Amino acid sequence: MRDISNPLTVSVSRRDALLGSLTAGIAMGLPAVAAAKTPKQPLPATINHGKQAMSTITTKDGTEIYYKDWGTGPVVTFSHGWPLNSDAWDGQMLFLAQHGFRVVAHDRRGHGRSSQPTSGNDMNGYADDLAAVIEALDLKDVTLVGHSTGGGEVARYIGRHGTKRVAKAVLIAAVPPVMVKSEANPEGLPIEAFDAIRAGLVKDRSQFYRDLAPQFYGANRPGSNVSQGTLDQFWLWSMQAGLLNAYECVKAFSETDFTEDLKKFDVPTLVLHGEDDQIVPVKDSAVKSARLIKGAKDIYYPGAPHGITATHQDQVNADLLAFLKA
Numbered sequence: 001m002r003d004i005s006n007p008l009t010v011s012v013s014r015r016d017a018l019l020g021s022l023t024a025g026i027a028m029g030l031p032a033v034a035a036a037k038t039p040k041q042p043l044p045a046t047i048n049h050g051k052q053a054m055s056t057i058t059t060k061d062g063t064e065i066y067y068k069d070w071g072t073g074p075v076v077t078f079s080h081g082w083p084l085n086s087d088a089w090d091g092q093m094l095f096l097a098q099h100g101f102r103v104v105a106h107d108r109r110g111h112g113r114s115s116q117p118t119s120g121n122d123m124n125g126y127a128d129d130l131a132a133v134i135e136a137l138d139l140k141d142v143t144l145v146g147h148s149t150g151g152g153e154v155a156r157y158i159g160r161h162g163t164k165r166v167a168k169a170v171l172i173a174a175v176p177p178v179m180v181k182s183e184a185n186p187e188g189l190p191i192e193a194f195d196a197i198r199a200g201l202v203k204d205r206s207q208f209y210r211d212l213a214p215q216f217y218g219a220n221r222p223g224s225n226v227s228q229g230t231l232d233q234f235w236l237w238s239m240q241a242g243l244l245n246a247y248e249c250v251k252a253f254s255e256t257d258f259t260e261d262l263k264k265f266d267v268p269t270l271v272l273h274g275e276d277d278q279i280v281p282v283k284d285s286a287v288k289s290a291r292l293i294k295g296a297k298d299i300y301y302p303g304a305p306h307g308i309t310a311t312h313q314d315q316v317n318a319d320l321l322a323f324l325k326a
Helices: 005-037 087-099 125-134 150-163 193-219 228-239 243-255 259-263 286-292 313-325
Strands: 054-058 064-070 073-081 103-108 144-146 168-172 270-273 297-301
Touching: 054 125, 054 270, 064 087, 064 125, 073 087, 087 103, 087 144, 087 228, 103 125, 103 144, 103 193, 103 313, 125 150, 125 168, 125 243, 144 150, 150 168, 150 243, 150 259, 168 313, 193 228, 193 243, 259 286, 270 286, 297 313
Parallel strands: 073 103, 073 144, 144 168, 168 270, 270 297
Antiparallel strands: 054 064, 064 103
16 A cells, blocks of 8 residues: 655655656657658668667777768768767758768767867867778768868868778868968958857857857848757757867867868869858858869858758758769
C-alpha cells in the first residue's frame, strides 16, 4: 500500500502518472509527426555503407576529429564556419544524400564533438585535419565545400595538399582572400573588430553568441522571417566549441592571407555569397576570390545574409546540385 504520509512517495507517484500521460500523448501523436517528416525522396537503403553513421579519426598529434558519413556515390566534403560544427551542414547533406551523393562532414578541432587541443588552432592545422579525414576514408575525386571559416580551410587544403584527390571546390560566404584591413587590403575590416570578438568571448561567450546570431542570419533586417529555432541552434552549436579554440580561431579566419592558395586552384570552382553579408562583406571576399581563381563561377544572392546555407537552403542546394552534376 502506498504511504500517503510520505511526501516523496506522493511526488514519485504523481511523477509516474505524469510520465505515463505524456508517453501516451506522444505515442498518439507519433504517426502524424512521422508523416510530416517523411522526406519526399527516401534515402537509399545503403545510406551508411553498413558502417557507423558517425565516427572519429585520430590525427598525428593525437586530436580526435569527429565526422559523419552519409550516402553513396560521388563524394562531397563539408567544412563548417566558426564557431559551429558539422550539424550546420545537415540541410545540404541530407539533400545531396537523397540525390545520389556520399557526403562527409567533420567537426573542426576544438569545435562540436572533436577534442579541444591547445595546438593546431590555425589554418594549417585545420587544413591538415581535413586532409587526415580524406586520407583515412580514402576519398577520391572529392568536391570540397566550405562555408565562412570552412572556405578558408578548403583554400588552405588546396594550397598545402594540392588537388590530387579533388574534383571540384565550392566556397560559400567564405573568408578568403583575407578579412583584416591592412595596407595591402584597405577594404578589409579593422583589427579592432576582431579584438572586439575576442573580448566578447572572454567576457560572456554565451551572450556574445546570442547577440551574434541575428547578424549571422540577417534576422536584424526588416522583413526577416528567420525562426527562433534557427537562432537557438546557432547558440547551441557555438557553445560546444572550446573557449580557447574559438578564441584562437578568430585570428585564423581573420588574419590568414589565402591569396596564394586561391591561385593554386586548378579545378572547377563555384563561389556563392549573400550580398547583405554582415559577417564577411562580399566585396572584400567573394568578389576578390572569384578573380583570383581561374575560371571560377560566382553567384550572388541579393539581400542574403552570411548564413545562407540555412536562410536560403533550397537555393543553395539547387546551385550545389547543378554544379556537382555539370
